[in-house]
Amino acid sequence: xxxxxxxxxxxxxxxxxxxxxxxxxxxxxxxxxxxxxxxxxxxxxxxxxxxxxxxxxxxxxxxxxxxxxxxxxxxxxxxxxxxxxxxxxxxxxxxxxxxxxxxxxxxxxxxxxxxxxxxxxxxxxxxxxx
Numbered sequence: 001x002x003x004x005x006x007x008x009x010x011x012x013x014x015x016x017x018x019x020x021x022x023x024x025x026x027x028x029x030x031x032x033x034x035x036x037x038x039x040x041x042x043x044x045x046x047x048x049x050x051x052x053x054x055x056x057x058x059x060x061x062x063x064x065x066x067x068x069x070x071x072x073x074x075x076x077x078x079x080x081x082x083x084x085x086x087x088x089x090x091x092x093x094x095x096x097x098x099x100x101x102x103x104x105x106x107x108x109x110x111x112x113x114x115x116x117x118x119x120x121x122x123x124x125x126x127x128x129x130x
Contacts, residue, residue, distance in 0.1 A: 007039070007041070007051070011041070015041045015042065015043050015044075015050060016041065016042040016043075016044065016074055016078075017039065017040070017041045017042075017051075018039060018040055018041075018042075018067070018070060018071075018074070019036055019038070019039040020036070020037045020038040020039065020054075020058075020063050020066065020067060021034040021035060021036055021037065022034065022035040022037060036055070037054060037055050037058040037063050038052075038053055038054035038055060038058060038063045038064065038067055039051065039052070039053060039067075040052040040053075040067050040068075040070075040071055042071055042074050042075060042078075042083070044078050044080065046084065047075065047078075047080045047082060047083045047084060048083060048084040048085070048086075049071060049083050049084070049085045049122070052064070052067060052068075052071075052085075054067070064094060064098070065098055068095075068098045068099075068122075071083065071122075072122060072124055075122070075124045076124050076125075076126065076127075080124050081123070081124050081126075082121050082122060082123050082124060083121065083122045083124060084103075084119065084120075084121055085100055085119070085120045085121065085122065086106050086117050086118075086119050086120075087100075087117060087118050087119075087120060088117065089115060089116075089117060089118060092118045092120070095118075095120050096120070099122060099123075100120035100121060100122050101120060101121055101122075101123070102118060102119070102120050103119050103120060103121045104118075104119040105117070105118060105119060106118075106119050
C-alpha cells in the first residue's frame with residue numbers, strides 16, 4: 001500500500017516520526033543497511049496518528065503493538081490526552097485490539113479516498129511511561 005510513498009524532510013521536521021528497524025548484523029557499516037520494519041508519525045496539533053505502517057513480512061511479530069505503545073508515550077510527553085486515528089478499514093481491528101475506541105466515520109472523499117474510513121481515538125492516560 002505504501003510502496004513508493006516518500007516521507008520527506010519537510011514532513012519529518014513538522015511531525016514526530018519514529019521508525020522500527022532491524023540493524024544489519026554487526027551494526028550498519030559501509031554497504032550495510034538497516035531494514036525498516038515499520039514507522040509512525042504523530043501530529044501534535046491537532047493530535048493525530050497520521051501515518052502508521054508495518055511491513056507485510058513483519059506483521060504478526062508485535063512491531064505494531066510496540067509502535068502504538070511508543071506513540072502513546074510520545075503523546076503523553078507532549079501533554080496530549082487523546083490521539084485521533086483515521087484508519088484504513090482493514091486496520092480497524094488492530095487499532096481496537098491495542099486500545100483505540102471508535103468515535104465515528106470519515107466519509108469517502110473521491111478521488112483522493114474512495115471509501116469510508118473508521119475514526120478512532122486513543123485515550124492517553126497520565127502516568128508512567130512504559
